[in-house]
């Protein structure tokens with residue numbers, strides 16, 4: 001068993017890593033039990049959703065639809081993005097993933113042009129354990145009149161050390177290689193240094209771009225996301241629940257370095273996590289990295 005305490009390089013949040021081999025959340029085969037229902041996000045059922053505000057078409061059929069969230073706490077500030085017409089498709093098999101990422105950018109631009117919007121959160125819940133109520137692949141965009149806690153903590157750290165912590169962090173990670181999973185020309189993928197969930201992954205652009213509003217390399221980013229999700233699924237199970245979050249600054253905030261997180265929901269938060277706002281994680285990120293790398297090399301020799 002290994003036991004250590006780590007600090008998130010961006011927020012200063014501490015996590016306890018208590019890695020016990022026999023207790024790993026290994027190869028969890030989640031079974032999706034789907035009750036038959038009329039899926040409001042499937043093609044042909046467009047009339048079941050509110051009127052769409054945006055769509056991307058291919059061969060005169062929609063491949064991505066943006067609709068207002070019916071159940072939003074903040075009306076007119078919350079999108080649901082139907083990621084694909086395919087009911088069972090996930091990111092690892094989505095041929096138009098670049099178009100979906102472009103849609104994220106377009107919605108960010110739209111909301112940041114509205115008055116009183118301070119921050120726009122983009123996220124994706126996949127599977128019941130990740131909070132998805134409808135199995136059809138979808139993402140969400142939520143515009144906020146305040147800055148969220150994580151972003152504020154990252155800004156505080158920036159003020160304290162007077163530089164961007166992610167850049168230094170990425171440099172150290174590249175040198176050590178311990179937690180690196182994938183490289184492409186412009187992106188690095190690594191296991192989070194102080195994770196919130198086992199197998200938490202960060203996807204970081206190598207050059208500092210503060211806001212996703214200024215991103216344009218959607219094809220390359222799409223390929224990297226596909227490969228990452230596919231590795232996680234090969235190792236943890238095809239039906240795994242996970243969250244994807246975009247950590248991006250508003251376009252006017254220049255002192256940031258945007259990144260994405262993928263958080264497999266293989267553990268649940270209990271009293272310790274709620275009572276302390278710290279987490280206990282049962283797999284060390286270095287071990288997670290070597291396990292996922294083994295999957296990657298195995299798939300290459302096939």
Ligand SMILES: [Zn+2]
Nearest residue numbers: 039042087136
């Ligand atoms: Zn559907």
